[in-house]
Amino acid sequence: MTKRADKPITLADVARRAGTSTAVVSYVINDGPRPVAAATRERVLAAAAELGYRPNRIARALRSRTTGVVGLVLADASNPYFAALARHVEQALERRERLTLIGNAGYSADRQRDLVDRFLAAQVDGLVIVSAEGGDDVTDLAQAAGVPAVYVHHGPSDGRARVVGADNHDAVREAVAHLRGHGHRHIAFLGGPHDAGPVADRRTAWRAAVADDPWAALLRCDYSRAAAHSLTRRLAAGDALPRALITATDEQAIGVLSGAWASGVAVPGRLAVISLDGTPESAHTAPALTVTRQPLEAMAEQAVELLSGRDPGAPAAHAPLVIRRSCGCDGDQD
Template sequence: MTGTRSGRATREDVARHAGTSVAVVSYVVNGGPRPVSAATRERVLAAIDSVGYSPNGIAQALASGVSGAYGLIVPDISNPFFAALAHELEEAVAAQDKVLLLGDSAENKVREKTLLNLFLQRQIDGILFIGVDSDPDVSEAVRAGVQPVILDRVDRQALVSSVAVDNVAGAHAATTHLIQHGYTRIGIVAGPQNLFTATDRTLGWETAMAAARLEIEPMWRLEATFSRQGGRAAGRRLFALPQLPEAVFASNERQAIGLLAAAAEFGIRVPEDLAIITFDGTDDSEYAVPAISTVVQPLKEIAKVAVNLLARDPGHPVVRHECDFTLRLRPSCGPHPTETVPAQKNVQGP
């Protein structure tokens, strides 16, 4: 391949090489709006290859209103759950012959808004959004006519489509499984109460305890960030208490891994001295020691549904899709005859 000059080739270069006008080159590159004869089209394509011209995607998006790209904003891409979900979303987007642009808001509301505006400037066709809190602000996208879909941290009052697992039912099922083991003194490492995922999972734990008529001991109810550090800090507080629970529901997988680290520090054996079950279920749970029982979210389903919602024409009604879950049972809460328990849905409160 030989270019006609140094630097990036332009449509003018292609037109000179093909012996056509710049407008004809544009018609070939954009697929219209005017027809081009087959012979001229072949000449233009050969000239594009010869001079090394690469169409400007942003300019094409401005002209056509379609960029071929979706945006994804996550609060922390180092979180294994968000990383695994991003992977499945990328696969679902690729299946539609589009690309996925990723932005990490680093749990910062200002950075989150900046990323959204940057994506909108690049004429993205839709936005997949996991907010830093339970008040996701995608109003700029709506005003720009860009369809948003909220994931994971879903505000049920928001007038935009969303896809998430049933956090209440999942936490209820996990806690009920601990109860079925015979544990009656069950604590929780809850997440930050400014997140719906955290409050919903706490509610699921509470309703399971109430359904079994088990007393909730306030000192075994700890709140921590959704992180390994948060889980370890909660574990250190827990293991310093005069009496320990028999089991703990850790609201998030990274919390559970931190809790395991604190247990090792204090010589607490899992599950002999303390049973643990958690929520999210990435590969990290499988490779912990001991492997951790967990509520598993159907990431492929979440991704497929979310991307299909983005692909709809504008004007469709808001959809709030709630996914099922499974319990993957491992040694952290005791012996099991099977490894997987089907989802338990429609759990009612007390």
């Protein structure tokens, strides 16, 4: 009961108490555009402290037309990859003292536009779009409102929008080389149903890396564990399972693992797997997944940097190969 709830403290209260005008208080609070005498500053600070003054960001936002809030639109927060990305974006924003408005578009372009609309009405200072293939282009909306927008992981390919991604080519090349090192001749790839955006890049890179192998198999399924699980069971039943597989996403890799387990297929003995995401989940599957870890933190940092108008130097961060067990190595599993 230290403070009554009914009357929030305002600038005017502090000014009255300090015996000054609201202007000086404002100048003190934000090292304002004009200087304040040291003695006065002290009085103001003391008054503010005594009253427990907390600036009202809404009022500040109305006047100064900047809210310190950024909208984060997610295609699907259930997907650990997107969830991890979201976390890093939120942290990058936090570091810059900005608040994060979050929303789930659930792979629907309509809901995505809707969300962006609502974020813009809330006067966000910027938009980070973590979208998947289905994600529509919302650059027009943002532009109309004069709000900077950045896509992460996947975005419209016409040059108009700023898109932050990772260097997938190198990663895939490394993965293929590693499996070759284990003696595998034919290295299959499990991609998505349509292959647009980063996953298409990954597929292309794989195709290039196995160009010398006409039998390299391209598999496809949804990006869900369930889909990869049943695909694996089906292939195992028909004895059509490859011996070495690169999956486009961790979700698929995890589905492959559980499908293999259910079919009695030994990993990595009968089937070696490398996944191209490297979310935290991948470290504690059975067996632990060898992955190329997407540099999520660097991507988030780059995205947020782009929002502030700064153009970060490095165009695409490298995704390092993290060797664990699913590839056949006797990994770092303690």
